Amino acid sequence: MSHVEGRTVVPRVDAFRSITVRVKSLLTTVIYAASLPVVGGMVLANEAPSDAPTQVKAGAGSYAEHCASCHGQQLTGTTHAPGLSGAAFLKSWEGKPSRQLYSRIISTMPLSAPGSLEPAMALDITAFVLWVNKQAIVSSGYKAADELNDRLIKSPDSSL
Ligand code: HEC
Numbered sequence: 795m796s797h798v799e800g801r802t803v804v805p806r807v808d809a810f811r812s813i814t815v816r817v818k819s820l821l822t823t824v825i826y827a828a829s830l831p832v833v834g835g836m837v838l839a840n841e842a843p844s845d846a847p848t849q850v851k852a853g854a855g856s857y858a859e860h861c862a863s864c865h866g867q868q869l870t871g872t873t874h875a876p877g878l879s880g881a882a883f884l885k886s887w888e889g890k891p892s893r894q895l896y897s898r899i900i901s902t903m904p905l906s907a908p909g910s911l912e913p914a915m916a917l918d919i920t921a922f923v924l925w926v927n928k929q930a931i932v933s934s935g936y937k938a939a940d941e942l943n944d945r946l947i948k949s950p951d952s953s954l
Pocket of ligand 1: 857861874895911
């Protein structure tokens with residue numbers, strides 16, 4: 795009865811707006827989590843380990859749906875688009891507010907339909923991308939993009 799169990803998780807994200815999409819993401823997460831949490835240390839895009847913050851898990855599902863086709867299931871890029879993880883990605887974002895990454899995503903992505911993401915979903919995806927890049931994440935989740943204003947993206951070498 796994993797579907798029933800999946801639905802019991804839903805009230806935890808009721809505060810967010812796009813319930814329908816989020817239910818789908820959560821179910822995807824529940825279904826995949828048992829089999830393929832991590833491959834070779836890399837997080838697969840369509841789920842996140844069970845200890846990841848709830849928002850990160852939701853973001854993983856939305857990323858798989860809206861971003862992975864171009865940026866890759868593991869955020870390492872494809873012939874269509876650059877990777878969204880690793881040293882090269884972090885080097886270009888180092889020192890910039892996480893809000894800027896959110897803005898880039900909600901304003902210009904997905905490239906095929908810019909502006910189509912709801913703010914809550916863009917926030918989830920941003921949290922997921924930050925999390926994959928080992929940035930500190932507020933475990934209770936971000937509820938507004940403004941909360942990312944002062945959170946500077948750190949380099950992979952940073953000891954902070
Ligand atoms: C149709 C293909 C496509 C899709 C789908 C897509 N992107 Fe992109 N994305 C690109 C391309 C191509 C670039 C690089 C050129 C540009 O910036 O426009 C890019 C650039 C980016 C960048 C900047 C990368 C950097 O190094 O600074 C981010 C961040 C990003 N995309 C996030 C996302 C997210 C998040 C999604 C899903 C909501 C998404 N993209 C969906 C094609 C895509």
